[in-house]
Amino acid sequence: MTIVLALLVGVLFAASVYLMLSRTLVRYLFGLVLMGNAANLLIFAVGGLSLGEPAIIPSGLSAPDEAIANPLPQALILTAIVISFGLLAFAMVLAFRANEELGTTVTDKMRVAEPIDDASGGDPGALGPGEDVAEPVPAAAATGARP
Numbered sequence: 001m002t003i004v005l006a007l008l009v010g011v012l013f014a015a016s017v018y019l020m021l022s023r024t025l026v027r028y029l030f031g032l033v034l035m036g037n038a039a040n041l042l043i044f045a046v047g048g049l050s051l052g053e054p055a056i057i058p059s060g061l062s063a064p065d066e067a068i069a070n071p072l073p074q075a076l077i078l079t080a081i082v083i084s085f086g087l088l089a090f091a092m093v094l095a096f097r098a099n100e101e102l103g104t105t106v107t108d109k110m111r112v113a114e115p116i117d118d119a120s121g122g123d124p125g126a127l128g129p130g131e132d133v134a135e136p137v138p139a140a141a142a143t144g145a146r147p
Helices: 002-020 025-046 071-102 139-143
Strands: none
Touching: 002 025, 025 071
């Protein structure tokens, strides 16, 4: 059973990375959800599987007299579910506002901060970004070759 969970965690992580590398925000959000679920399943699998056992010590005992489930992974997963839900809600609102303001969910078309025209401002004699000399450098000097 642990091997099946490990394979499932790997598939979920791979699918979430694939979706998060996409160029649309909706796919990114689906990848974010899958990543959270894969992380929760990973915590659950690493914490150990114990079926049908309570996670608390029965009343009147100072130590368990039978096998109990580890409550720490359960608490961590519940906390992670709440945090991932809050992160997803924030990301969905952010994507919605980006779609309203920019009219698209494709990240390649979201270039608000980049200038539309070239960096010289229309002056052909001005230097562009990364240029520190007005004259072009010969190819031999640029590659480091000696004459």
